[in-house]
Amino acid sequence: MLKSLSFFIRYFLFWIVFFLVNRIVFFGWNIERLDDVSNDEIFLSFLYGMHMDASMAGYLSVIPFILFIISWLIPKIPLQGKIILNYTFVFTFLTAVITAVDFNIYTEWGTKINARAVDFLFESPSEAMASAASSPLFSSLFIVFALSMFGFYLSNKIIFRQEPDLNKSYFLVKFPIALLILGLTFLAIRGGWGIAPMNPSKVYFSEKPILNHAAINTDWLLLSNYIKKADKKNPYQYLDKVQQEAILKELYPETDSTNTLKILNVNKPNVVLIILESFTADVVQELGGEEGITPAFSTLTKEGLLFSNIYSSGDRTDKGLIAILSGFPSQAIRSIIKENDKQEKLPSLIKSLGQAGYKTSFFYGGDTEFSNFKSYLISSQVHKLEDASDFNSEDLTSKWGAYDEVTFKKQLQFLNHENQPFFSTLLTLSNHEPFELPQEGAFGKQNIENKFRSTSHYTAECLLNFVEEAKKETWYNNTLFVVVADHGHRLPKNIYESFMTERYHIPLLVFGGALQETYKGKVIDKIGNQTDIAATLMGQLSLQTQAYKYSNNLLNTATKGFSFYNWDNGFGIVEDNQAISYDPISQTIIYQKPKSVSPEKQEALLLKAKAMMQGIYQDYLDY
Numbered sequence: 001m002l003k004s005l006s007f008f009i010r011y012f013l014f015w016i017v018f019f020l021v022n023r024i025v026f027f028g029w030n031i032e033r034l035d036d037v038s039n040d041e042i043f044l045s046f047l048y049g050m051h052m053d054a055s056m057a058g059y060l061s062v063i064p065f066i067l068f069i070i071s072w073l074i075p076k077i078p079l080q081g082k083i084i085l086n087y088t089f090v091f092t093f094l095t096a097v098i099t100a101v102d103f104n105i106y107t108e109w110g111t112k113i114n115a116r117a118v119d120f121l122f123e124s125p126s127e128a129m130a131s132a133a134s135s136p137l138f139s140s141l142f143i144v145f146a147l148s149m150f151g152f153y154l155s156n157k158i159i160f161r162q163e164p165d166l167n168k169s170y171f172l173v174k175f176p177i178a179l180l181i182l183g184l185t186f187l188a189i190r191g192g193w194g195i196a197p198m199n200p201s202k203v204y205f206s207e208k209p210i211l212n213h214a215a216i217n218t219d220w221l222l223l224s225n226y227i228k229k230a231d232k233k234n235p236y237q238y239l240d241k242v243q244q245e246a247i248l249k250e251l252y253p254e255t256d257s258t259n260t261l262k263i264l265n266v267n268k269p270n271v272v273l274i275i276l277e278s279f280t281a282d283v284v285q286e287l288g289g290e291e292g293i294t295p296a297f298s299t300l301t302k303e304g305l306l307f308s309n310i311y312s313s314g315d316r317t318d319k320g321l322i323a324i325l326s327g328f329p330s331q332a333i334r335s336i337i338k339e340n341d342k343q344e345k346l347p348s349l350i351k352s353l354g355q356a357g358y359k360t361s362f363f364y365g366g367d368t369e370f371s372n373f374k375s376y377l378i379s380s381q382v383h384k385l386e387d388a389s390d391f392n393s394e395d396l397t398s399k400w401g402a403y404d405e406v407t408f409k410k411q412l413q414f415l416n417h418e419n420q421p422f423f424s425t426l427l428t429l430s431n432h433e434p435f436e437l438p439q440e441g442a443f444g445k446q447n448i449e450n451k452f453r454s455t456s457h458y459t460a461e462c463l464l465n466f467v468e469e470a471k472k473e474t475w476y477n478n479t480l481f482v483v484v485a486d487h488g489h490r491l492p493k494n495i496y497e498s499f500m501t502e503r504y505h506i507p508l509l510v511f512g513g514a515l516q517e518t519y520k521g522k523v524i525d526k527i528g529n530q531t532d533i534a535a536t537l538m539g540q541l542s543l544q545t546q547a548y549k550y551s552n553n554l555l556n557t558a559t560k561g562f563s564f565y566n567w568d569n570g571f572g573i574v575e576d577n578q579a580i581s582y583d584p585i586s587q588t589i590i591y592q593k594p595k596s597v598s599p600e601k602q603e604a605l606l607l608k609a610k611a612m613m614q615g616i617y618q619d620y621l622d623y
Contacts, residue, residue: 011065011158011159012061013158019219020050020053022099023214027042027214030103037208044205044206048205048215049214052216055190055220058186065185068084088155095219103140103143111568112213112568112569113221115229119338200212200221201585204585207588207590209497209499251552251612259557260553260556263516263540265516268421271358271422272426273349274428274482275321275428276463276507277485277486278488278489278491279459280489280506282488282491283453286523293457293492300509304515304519305511305522307554309561311488311504312485312487314566314567315567316335317486318372320486324533327533328549328619332613334617336620336623337372337376340379341623343372347548349534349537350362350382353541358422359421360381360424361383361411361423362382362385362424362426365391365400366387398430399436401429403437403438407426407428408465420478421478430459434451441453448491449491456492463483476513479512479514482508483507483509484507484508484530485506488506499583499590501581508533527563527575529564532551532554535548540555550616562608569585570582578593578594580605580606582606
């Protein structure tokens with residue numbers, strides 16, 4: 001009987017050892033992030049992580065244990081052999097694949113793999129492959145192969161090295177032991193006897209996020225993500241409703257037009273909104289970025305009004321599009337654009353300006369079915385939607401679709417014959433992984449940083465060429481151009497983690513014939529967010545802004561400058577040139593700038609950030 005009982009121990013132990021090796025590889029992959037991490041801290045990551053490893057090992061052991069118990073209690077039903085072997089091999093391979101994908105996601109996003117990333121793969125496989133093109137394919141495949149082979153070898157050595165004797169011992173002896181084993185397995189899954197079941201807080205132990213992320217079992221987190229997708233509760237419940245709403249009223253005060261700075265020389269101008277893919281402030285010299293990457297953008301800043309302290313709401317295009325066009329902030333791990341019953345209820349600049357008599361259009365060189373853009377735009381009642389399906393096949397030469405120069409040309413041709421006033425939006429795509437160009441880039445392609453510099457330079461050149469051509473048209477003098485990024489990026493500096501405020505710093509520039517000469521070449525340093533574009537633009541057009549709850553008029557003196565941002569695992573806030581980022585799992589401030597932020601200011605900022613995250617997520621649930 002001991003041989004039979006040892007199977008349960010050996011099987012459970014196999015997964016513990018396999019997860020331990022996965023964690024070792026995680027540290028090896030991210031070795032450049034460990035400069036300020038000691039060996040003792042790494043050891044603690046393994047120690048704390050073993051708790052969650054045991055929970056996931058329990059999940060993976062349930063089916064094999066049940067099959068083995070059936071064969072053990074009723075030897076005439078042989079279910080324990082090849083079925084368990086094949087099951088183990090399949091899940092070993094899946095775990096290896098998840099691990100490799102997780103490494104690449106962590107490199108790009110600074111977060112562990114989650115349901116959003118997997119949904120992206122299945123909902124938009126071609127776009128996912130295009131994004132993955134900049135990832136080290138050989139290294140990823142090698143990790144899958146090496147971990148799979150190691151897992152197969154380890155399982156044969158630990159689990160299947162001996163055949164158990166199923167016939168020994170009586171049923172009445174085996175049955176209570178079987179119940180005990182299943183009970184212990186459930187206990188491992190739950191994480192112990194305590195009131196709180198297994199959750200990430202049980203393995204978080206450090207102020208250094210990478211140690212907590214290493215301690216998290218990747219497979220457990222992904223499984224938990226999918227289970228929680230059906231959860232309709234607000235996980236960011238920090239304040240009572242009265243206090244939370246009072247803070248939001250302070251952050252978004254009611255204003256009137258008497259306090260608004262008027263920057264236009266016409267009452268109802270055309271508006272051309274250009275959303276630049278991944279156009280971080282780090283590629284704009286005027287915003288403290290590297291010199292010489294986007295000289296074409298620098299040229300345009302001399303002709304326009306530059307907002308120098310603007311931040312993105314989130315870290316992906318689907319979040320940025322909603323923030324810009326609907327004035328609704330990012331919802332951390334959720335993405336409202338993908339849920340039609342919710343996004344249809346959002347306000348939209350396209351809809352608002354359409355109802356105000358504007359002809360509306362949207363141009364994108366890729367597939368607008370990506371991340372459900374098309375449904376959102378149609379719900380916004382856009383009059384004209386042009387994407388890759390409307391381009392000539394010979395123009396679709398990049399992995400994402402058409403290069404930016406082609407899309408700008410298409411928009412220009414359309415606007416030359418469009419009725420005025422019009423509101424036309426263009427979303428670029430060339431400055432996206434894998435950062436490829438139709439010609440040799442200005443900075444070459446020796447490494448991913450230079451590829452990014454090259455595509456940023458290219459997109460800015462395309463924008464400037466578009467504007468220069470537009471200046472030749474009669475409609476230019478009656479047009480306001482608004483240029484903003486959809487989100488920031490870790491590149492080209494490659495030093496900012498997802499919780500660092502700098503990663504969200506982006507440009508916002510307005511220019512064109514409709515801008516008063518007084519404001520050309522000027523800079524406004526008021527802190528703001530993408531979500532503020534809606535109220536700011538509507539204020540200039542003398543339109544009602546009440547529908548845009550999370551949008552401040554940046555040109556209204558009564559609004560306070562601040563910006564809120566979030567990512568999959570946390571959120572942050574910038575105000576008075578001070579910033580903090582908060583991890584809701586460890587319940588700690590994991591980043592602050594400057595480091596001298598006083599405890600009182602920290603607490604005040606954190607209270608506002610919590611009120612924002614609570615309100616945003618509750619509104620997302622209520623839509």
